[in-house]
Amino acid sequence: MERDELNIMIGGAAGQGLDTIGQILSKSLVREGYFIAVTQRYLSRIRGGHNTFTIRASANEVNASKEQIDILIALNEETINIHRNELASGSVVLLDKALKIEEKDFLSIPLKELTAKKYYNIAALGIVCSIIGLDIHTVESTLDYFFGKKNEDDAKENLKALASSYEWALKNSQDNYKLKRIDRPVQRLMMNGNEAIALGAMSSGLRFASFYPMSPSTSIMINLAANAEKMGMIVEQAEDEISAINMALGASFAGAPAMVSTSGGGFALMIEGVSLSAMTETPIVIALAQRPGPATGLPTGTEQGDLNLALYAGHGEFPRAIFCPGSIEECFYLTRKAFEQAEKNQGPVFILTDQYLADSYRAVDPFDIESLPPVTAGESKMDGSLYERYAITPGGISPRLLPGMSKGLVIADSDEHNAIGHITEDPYLRVQMVNKRLKKAEGIKNDVIAPERLGDEDPEILLVSWGSTRGAVIEAISMIKALNHTAGGLHFSQVWPIIPEQFEGILEGAGEVICVEGNATGQFAGLLRKETGFSVHKKLLRYDGLPITPEFIMRKSGLINQS
Amino acid sequence: MERDELNIMIGGAAGQGLDTIGQILSKSLVREGYFIAVTQRYLSRIRGGHNTFTIRASANEVNASKEQIDILIALNEETINIHRNELASGSVVLLDKALKIEEKDFLSIPLKELTAKKYYNIAALGIVCSIIGLDIHTVESTLDYFFGKKNEDDAKENLKALASSYEWALKNSQDNYKLKRIDRPVQRLMMNGNEAIALGAMSSGLRFASFYPMSPSTSIMINLAANAEKMGMIVEQAEDEISAINMALGASFAGAPAMVSTSGGGFALMIEGVSLSAMTETPIVIALAQRPGPATGLPTGTEQGDLNLALYAGHGEFPRAIFCPGSIEECFYLTRKAFEQAEKNQGPVFILTDQYLADSYRAVDPFDIESLPPVTAGESKMDGSLYERYAITPGGISPRLLPGMSKGLVIADSDEHNAIGHITEDPYLRVQMVNKRLKKAEGIKNDVIAPERLGDEDPEILLVSWGSTRGAVIEAISMIKALNHTAGGLHFSQVWPIIPEQFEGILEGAGEVICVEGNATGQFAGLLRKETGFSVHKKLLRYDGLPITPEFIMRKSGLINQS
Amino acid sequence: MAVIEDFGKYETAWCPGCGNHSILAALKASLAASGLEPHEILIVSGIGQAAKTPHYLNVNVFNGLHGRSLPAATGAKLANSRLKVIAESGDGCNYGEGGNHFLSAIRRNINITLLVHNNQIYGLTKGQASPTTQEDFITKAQPGGVHASAFNPVQIAVAMKAGFVARAFSGRERHLSKIIGEGIAHNGFALIDILQPCVSFNKVNTFAWYDKKCYELPDDYDPTNWDIAVKKASEWEDKIPVGIIYRNNRKPYDEHFSVLKDGPLTEKKTDMDALSKIMEGYG
Amino acid sequence: MAVIEDFGKYETAWCPGCGNHSILAALKASLAASGLEPHEILIVSGIGQAAKTPHYLNVNVFNGLHGRSLPAATGAKLANSRLKVIAESGDGCNYGEGGNHFLSAIRRNINITLLVHNNQIYGLTKGQASPTTQEDFITKAQPGGVHASAFNPVQIAVAMKAGFVARAFSGRERHLSKIIGEGIAHNGFALIDILQPCVSFNKVNTFAWYDKKCYELPDDYDPTNWDIAVKKASEWEDKIPVGIIYRNNRKPYDEHFSVLKDGPLTEKKTDMDALSKIMEGYG
Numbered sequence A, B: 001m002e003r004d005e006l007n008i009m010i011g012g013a014a015g016q017g018l019d020t021i022g023q024i025l026s027k028s029l030v031r032e033g034y035f036i037a038v039t040q041r042y043l044s045r046i047r048g049g050h051n052t053f054t055i056r057a058s059a060n061e062v063n064a065s066k067e068q069i070d071i072l073i074a075l076n077e078e079t080i081n082i083h084r085n086e087l088a089s090g091s092v093v094l095l096d097k098a099l100k101i102e103e104k105d106f107l108s109i110p111l112k113e114l115t116a117k118k119y120y121n122i123a124a125l126g127i128v129c130s131i132i133g134l135d136i137h138t139v140e141s142t143l144d145y146f147f148g149k150k151n152e153d154d155a156k157e158n159l160k161a162l163a164s165s166y167e168w169a170l171k172n173s174q175d176n177y178k179l180k181r182i183d184r185p186v187q188r189l190m191m192n193g194n195e196a197i198a199l200g201a202m203s204s205g206l207r208f209a210s211f212y213p214m215s216p217s218t219s220i221m222i223n224l225a226a227n228a229e230k231m232g233m234i235v236e237q238a239e240d241e242i243s244a245i246n247m248a249l250g251a252s253f254a255g256a257p258a259m260v261s262t263s264g265g266g267f268a269l270m271i272e273g274v275s276l277s278a279m280t281e282t283p284i285v286i287a288l289a290q291r292p293g294p295a296t297g298l299p300t301g302t303e304q305g306d307l308n309l310a311l312y313a314g315h316g317e318f319p320r321a322i323f324c325p326g327s328i329e330e331c332f333y334l335t336r337k338a339f340e341q342a343e344k345n346q347g348p349v350f351i352l353t354d355q356y357l358a359d360s361y362r363a364v365d366p367f368d369i370e371s372l373p374p375v376t377a378g379e380s381k382m383d384g385s386l387y388e389r390y391a392i393t394p395g396g397i398s399p400r401l402l403p404g405m406s407k408g409l410v411i412a413d414s415d416e417h418n419a420i421g422h423i424t425e426d427p428y429l430r431v432q433m434v435n436k437r438l439k440k441a442e443g444i445k446n447d448v449i450a451p452e453r454l455g456d457e458d459p460e461i462l463l464v465s466w467g468s469t470r471g472a473v474i475e476a477i478s479m480i481k482a483l484n485h486t487a488g489g490l491h492f493s494q495v496w497p498i499i500p501e502q503f504e505g506i507l508e509g510a511g512e513v514i515c516v517e518g519n520a521t522g523q524f525a526g527l528l529r530k531e532t533g534f535s536v537h538k539k540l541l542r543y544d545g546l547p548i549t550p551e552f553i554m555r556k557s558g559l560i561n562q563s
Numbered sequence C, D: 001m002a003v004i005e006d007f008g009k010y011e012t013a014w015c016p017g018c019g020n021h022s023i024l025a026a027l028k029a030s031l032a033a034s035g036l037e038p039h040e041i042l043i044v045s046g047i048g049q050a051a052k053t054p055h056y057l058n059v060n061v062f063n064g065l066h067g068r069s070l071p072a073a074t075g076a077k078l079a080n081s082r083l084k085v086i087a088e089s090g091d092g093c094n095y096g097e098g099g100n101h102f103l104s105a106i107r108r109n110i111n112i113t114l115l116v117h118n119n120q121i122y123g124l125t126k127g128q129a130s131p132t133t134q135e136d137f138i139t140k141a142q143p144g145g146v147h148a149s150a151f152n153p154v155q156i157a158v159a160m161k162a163g164f165v166a167r168a169f170s171g172r173e174r175h176l177s178k179i180i181g182e183g184i185a186h187n188g189f190a191l192i193d194i195l196q197p198c199v200s201f202n203k204v205n206t207f208a209w210y211d212k213k214c215y216e217l218p219d220d221y222d223p224t225n226w227d228i229a230v231k232k233a234s235e236w237e238d239k240i241p242v243g244i245i246y247r248n249n250r251k252p253y254d255e256h257f258s259v260l261k262d263g264p265l266t267e268k269k270t271d272m273d274a275l276s277k278i279m280e281g282y283g
């Protein structure tokens, strides 16, 4: 039997190499032209515990991960116990013969006979590739790509383990897990959210990035650091998050487009700096990768719990823009938009993402990089006469000179200031300056990304969502439609500002409006009410640290039975 | 002519001793039985600049400051230039003859003849006390109270300067600025907002307070420090605000009721700690004294610009209570309430105040301290068996044991945890714990202070307000009524949680609903809409760093002409 | 008296071979030898691999924020000075995120024992450089190598005349345990910087690396001599001294507060008469 | 070449008699002598009385947050290494709120000149203790006296082998100006801790107090000898040495970055070919 799609989970302890299997398998799939959606679950430890790497592979485009498992690669017994209930009918479990678990639909692999312990994970890879019918040459070259530069002997052993296990599976497994072959595979990239954000930042002309490590944001910076040399950037690990944002602001002030990345607790420490960005009118892009709080919370889980914090972070009042990508492509393009907006409006701009999206690999078409110009910091040069950093203008944006680039002196101030930038405590000037800063909100509004309309018009059921849940919502809409309801979606990839006129009609036109969010209080539903007066009819909230899946939406909405 | 009330402004440069005049005059007035409302304006410098200390003194209760000046004590020429327009008809300006400014209604004082330069401020005090008819003995004893412990010679010279100037004024000034005498003066206290907060905290059983200096919050801690020895407390200045809140949480965990105080930028640094308080379920009271932002902003001005920040500070989701006193009495009683709520609900509670209230002296009746029990940290003791710090209970509140007080071991954790307090990453437990923490919101709601209804029922004009603007709103309501409109008010002394059922009818029943706030975006109006769907009809916003006055409300509402 | 078993036995989340296992064992032994009961002890930690330690012990625990163990420990100690307070965390936690608190704890001489698991790397976040990471060390976050010079906490603590300054190595469990015991017994701030191999992310400063370099200070070493201690503290390249590098008898912080003379804050009652007088003072 | 007048003349918000006036004058003289044009200079400050200084000068200014001048200055320097970057703030700003950044700036050896107006008090917030306030000093916030020992920034900087460590006194304006000049000329991190009387809030460490204690280091003093510098740095009780206490030739931070070899970040263009290759790497 050929399959259009398969959901493959690799489970085991940290340190057993499941990440390696997952990455190579994913990349091989992408190289053979399949679409993928990866969900990674890991614990806050380096060895041991129980982790999973789940790949939904499909011949057709996929938007979200799936819950039901078709192939479970169990690197230990615990994996079977934990995930037995998630097995789809007609599924298969691959496991080491040494575990001595014999059950129907379990394929016991004589790993010991196939290779040495060190290469067990590669052997498991070989088995699964064989079972789903991947071309061994593709897998071999992917393996090469991953291990290429390392130890030669190892590389050889890897290839041997792959070949022997691939062979073994050809002989010893059933034939009903083959993925439908893609004839002329389109060349796509395999990329996760954080990689796409890093790429977006580089294409925007990023020059300076600073950070303090914090999951799930760190890999944005790791990706930038790997390319800093080539791209003419500095990626600086700071002594703490406070330093990170103040460094980035110093760099940005001096003329280097700058960003920081962090997660909840680290962001909390940056909040004074957000306010400084607004007051000094210094551009900055803040990538805030959400994880469950409060405090340290679930460091490796996912959540959409920091929307309110992003909306209101910073003492005093000032405009901001908050983008929340719903796909890998949006991670790239909205990061670009974030840089544009930061430089244009000279203030703080957010990219609000989360662990799920950060770690979720997908197959994406290459971005049209050539046609995309990077931003430039500073608009004008002047000589001699007095430069007014905070000149009052109709739109609130003052022409920006960079220090040291001309004879004009640039004065930025965190106190309330006059047009030049010197401290003032004059009530009249104060009001002028507040108005000036707030006026920028108009420009930001002009550039707002309208929410995306999905599915049917005036549907019985309208799912309202934002950020990383986009894919799950798209698939849930199809599922609801399959149950003979009309269903639609209103998805926000920018949560601030929002412009009621763009979507109020859609809310009014729907039967039941359901807000789908990865938090416990319905923060976006609250924002909607604040901005429109509209109360959603129902909230589907998830806050157990796991991503929202189409199945979760269906279960919680009562449209399909709880499993 | 005897006056019911007088508005007296002292103006001059920092360092000219206007604070001393203001304090002694205020206290003398209170001791003679008058009501007062003080507004202090000062700049962010120690010497020079232009400061004012304005006392509205009245035989009847007063709720707010006034703008029009009856007596202006000008310690320098600048004062006259700046405040000339604020003089009421029939006002008098007191100034040094040496300034050589002669105008009608100006009283030139031969200061040089009356005393030495060092005592000019005391001489000015003597003049004004004489003019308004204060008993010189009251002023003398107040002077004594202020300078008592210091240099004896100085004290004598002070008294001499006072006497000679008092005498001079008796002979040389008109008789139409006498305040109506209070026959049997009630003994009241002269106290400002920060002093009342400190007193409230002490009466609540505060044991540990930590802070990093920041205007306008610092004096809360200065007041506590002065009494730490007597009251059995430690008041610790930390190396930064992050340390301040973490210290307070450590102390509170160990069993010492604890508080911190700060302002916007310093609070930004405490936000991670707020989240820690919620996650570890450790009580803490946070006094957040607002000043205009963003960033350093106007360090010595006033604003109500950090409501949103207080509402949403902290990554992750958790309940909180936010009190915002509208009078000195409320500063005391709501601080008590804050401690009660913090200990009861084991989490963060805010006192949201601002520079205006912090520095505004009033005459208040002594508080009935004896009948008020302090809070106690920890509810139960147990021995031997396993103690569950985070036991799941119907209300979300777990019995609290203190470490070291018994054999039960207390485990607090900033990660998600099981009932004992050990780290967990289990999705099921996670949901249980989130629910447990959020359930506390119900208890907090049960104790909410309903908004205060002021003025007429179902009025043509309803002023909605919160925090320090209460007095101005009360007086504005009277002014509006005097214009033959019906007028009412809905004033919130607790801004979170708010319970729509308590006041929705009042909003609906009013003709025009006007929200009065000391910020530029109408943050409370936004909160109202979010929680009730109700949009206020008009917003009266002030954000120039000055307090909202009754006159401001009248001008801005269009009810009286712009002056 | 509590025996070692009273301090519990838990499964840990650490990698096999990690130096943390020995530190935990040594700490347990020290606590058992200290004569303290589990409930008399409070361990305050931050976030990181090291900071998980108190979860594997029967003691009171406040597991706070990354970098903030010292402030929380300071508050707890000032609140209840009867508690034996230990702060425990990693090098990143204490010298990175918490660097400012490290300086302040020394200045205060707060009587807390600070155990730093110094693996010269950020372990829990998968191997970025910490302040103690050696110059030129390469990580994924520092692919061009670390450009800053390594922080020598012992040097700074000695320079600031901290009350008790020691270095130890997790590979010498018995010696480590003895030092921890002395640190706990010290009345004032005690820093014990514990060299700890991270088998997963630090492939340079390994067990063998430390083992080769570390030598125990001789019996006749005089830790009260500041001049000598300054020199000792700077030894690192060839040989690394382990032991008590420096100590003095500075007055611990809590003893400066006369309010604590008759008992901890947690035992005080609110004096209503005193409060009334204070209130009357506003009259 | 710029002359002293080019650096402007502004009215200040400082008290008459404050040491800051002399520091401003000395700085102006140093800048005029440096050969730098106003627009080539960036002064980054925090918040406090000292931090107002750059507003009284014709230079580029980034007046940021309390305690955060060093990170902002570091970012600016890494972004445009052609700028002469000076960080200027008070003792509270740099050693209190910003203590962690102080340590990191030294570790990085970022080529910034740090001028600390050290009045041993929080001036702008009206006289609370700062980290450099002497033990037992009484303030309204510390009515029982300061219980922590005073931070000696020079000691720490020397202990950490900072590139350039000096102490100066605002009362010796000419000497101060010379030291600032040398600090600015130094290629690497330069700390100049400037003793500065605060006439309003520090009635102990007055002009006379400093003047009596301060002595200039003799010409034959060798600031490259670390051992001697450690001792010199600790002098405070009787006599206070002013001058360059320690210096070395550590490589400044920006020179470690090969990416800066051909010019500052601010002059780089985005290399689209390189970017395409990076993207293809995900294929």
Ligand SMILES: Cc1ncc(C[n+]2csc(CCOP(=O)(O)OP(=O)(O)O)c2C)c(N)n1
Residues within 6 Å of the ligand: A212, A213, A214, A215, A241, A265, A266, A269, A296, C047, C048, C049, C050, C051, C065, C066, C089, C090, C091, C092, C093, C094, C117, C119, C121, C122, C123, C124, C125, C130
């Ligand atoms: C405010 C904040 N920033 C960052 C993190 C992420 N974080 C957790 S542990 C850690 C580093 C731990 O390193 P170290 O203290 O050396 O401990 P180790 O894991 O090496 O024992 C970091 C950066 C966090 N939890 N909180």
Ligand SMILES: Cc1ncc(C[n+]2csc(CCOP(=O)(O)OP(=O)(O)O)c2C)c(N)n1
Residues within 6 Å of the ligand: B212, B213, B214, B215, B241, B265, B266, B269, B296, D047, D048, D049, D050, D051, D065, D066, D089, D090, D091, D092, D093, D094, D117, D119, D121, D122, D123, D124, D125, D130
């Ligand atoms: C985050 C933050 N905390 C506190 C303050 C308040 N504050 C302003 S200046 C200052 C102290 C200044 O002392 P110092 O740095 O020594 O400078 P000086 O005024 O003595 O020159 C403080 C605490 C602030 N602006 N920001």
Ligand code: SF4
Residues within 6 Å of the ligand: A046, A047, C013, C014, C015, C017, C018, C019, C020, C049, C119, C123, C124, C197, C198, C199, C200, C201
């Ligand atoms: S990552 Fe390193 S420090 Fe963490 S447990 Fe493993 S070996 Fe130990």
Ligand code: SF4
Residues within 6 Å of the ligand: B046, B047, D013, D014, D015, D017, D018, D019, D020, D049, D119, D123, D124, D197, D198, D199, D200, D201
């Ligand atoms: S308060 Fe002190 S530091 Fe500030 S200006 Fe006055 S004298 Fe100078």
Ligand SMILES: [Mg+2]
Residues within 6 Å of the ligand: C048, C090, C091, C092, C117, C118, C119, C120, C121, C122, C123, C130
């Ligand atoms: Mg570490």
Ligand SMILES: [Mg+2]
Residues within 6 Å of the ligand: D048, D090, D091, D092, D117, D118, D119, D120, D121, D122, D123, D130
């Ligand atoms: Mg100072």
